[in-house]
Amino acid sequence: MTTAKRDTYTPETLLSVAVRVFNERGYDGTSMEHLSKAAGISKSSIYHHVSGKEELLRRAVSRALDGLFGILDEEHAREGSAAERLEHVVRRMVEVLLAELPYVTLLLRVRGNTGTERWALERRREFDHRVAALMKAAAAEGDVRGDVEPRLATRLVFGMINSIVEWYRPDGRGAGAREVADAVARLVFGGLRGDRTA
Amino acid sequence: MTTAKRDTYTPETLLSVAVRVFNERGYDGTSMEHLSKAAGISKSSIYHHVSGKEELLRRAVSRALDGLFGILDEEHAREGSAAERLEHVVRRMVEVLLAELPYVTLLLRVRGNTGTERWALERRREFDHRVAALMKAAAAEGDVRGDVEPRLATRLVFGMINSIVEWYRPDGRGAGAREVADAVARLVFGGLRGDRTA
Structure with a gap:
């Protein structure tokens, strides 16, 4: 799904992955696990950038x-x-x-x-x-x-x-x-x- | 949700209940259990009228x-x-x-x-x-x-x-x-x- 390397991840690239997953699965149907898999980084790495999926939604909208x-x-x-x-x-x-x-x-x-x-x-x-x-x-x-x-x-x-x-x-x-x-x-x-x- | 009595149920009224539930929960997110509860009749009563939720979808669309x-x-x-x-x-x-x-x-x-x-x-x-x-x-x-x-x-x-x-x-x-x-x-x-x- 993605070839981005963990150490090149920025809030910006994470946001674009999250928006794609939200649009595919619906916001309600998206878990941090889904985001972690789609981004190819661990959940704790995501929490390094944002407080959770609701913050990603807020940034996106x-x-x-x-x-x-x-x-x-x-x-x-x-x-x-x-x-x-x-x-x-x-x-x-x-x-x-x-x-x-x-x-x-x-x-x-x-x-x-x-x-x-x-x-x-x-x-x-x-x-x-x-x-x-x-x-x-x-x-x-x-x-x-x-x-x-x-x-x-x-x-x-x-x-x-x-x-x-x-x-x-x-x-x-x-x-x-x-x-x-x-x-x-x-x-x-x-x-x-x-x-x-x- | 509904006050319809079991013995007054027709394929038509069942269809209108099913469409409401499909629109509320999404077709994928609707189970026969949901339809049974919304219609106030048992699942087997629904199967008396239709083969399943896909037939209801087909009739509705x-x-x-x-x-x-x-x-x-x-x-x-x-x-x-x-x-x-x-x-x-x-x-x-x-x-x-x-x-x-x-x-x-x-x-x-x-x-x-x-x-x-x-x-x-x-x-x-x-x-x-x-x-x-x-x-x-x-x-x-x-x-x-x-x-x-x-x-x-x-x-x-x-x-x-x-x-x-x-x-x-x-x-x-x-x-x-x-x-x-x-x-x-x-x-x-x-x-x-x-x-x-x-």
Whole structure:
């Protein structure tokens, strides 16, 4: 499974192994024994780096959440019309999801059985609300249709974006990250009918 | 959990209990013991109706698949331009998903560990291909934008529709089935910008 040597292990490589195992077996179904085997190091070596699997989960979902919340601090998410800011956020959400695919996949599968999972769900809801507020502002400014309730529109747009983790494989054979981000931005804002001359 | 009496049990009510338990515990994590407890009848009574949990799974996903494939046989899915047929299919997919919510939820969570699960995944792929072909035809007829690859557009549209199972609760407090179907049809075809005067 891995050829990493014990003495080259860092918290970073351990994290990437843990996220892979969490995504394969589910967080609840993963034991320290599984992590030890997948990483090729002893359980006590893992405890040298982290307090246990819940700390690995927290670090992993933090990486995904930091990527997502970071978008909201970007210049194009803070300046311009609400619709322009929303379009920037949607496009960047796809890019962050693809750049941090295993981490965002794990975040989206969190269910809420532990304190860390409930914290992650709470942060996800906070992010959703920030984007829903942007959607509402864009509708108020008349740049987004008013016949779909903003919270519902946000859910559906998030549904489209988040579904990418179910099928995207960064193997270079399918659509590239840029193509997927363009497709999502086009469909979300212009729909299938869109500007057919574009 | 249930107040159904043993002598009123039918294959139909057993199926609805099984689907609920499969969705709560996962199919792999459900034993005949769990089903027996949830249904309030003995395991041998369950075996009176079905050969085991795999038959219950097959019946449950068949109900979802029959609903979805049934759409393709409807008049509006067979007549008219490809774009009109596609719009009918998208709207009806939402309606079937909401009408058969637990069954479609289970279908979408199938992973492929048993023969029945692999069969269900194969049927899902077949349905996807049928809709992707309609998408391609609509693009060829010039009614759907040509700058998003049809297979990718189909995946993203399915992603939006299927994500509804993650949050929709038929409790009468949130959006109703009609509102959700309208919202999806509007966003999928017109996008957020859409016809702002609509």
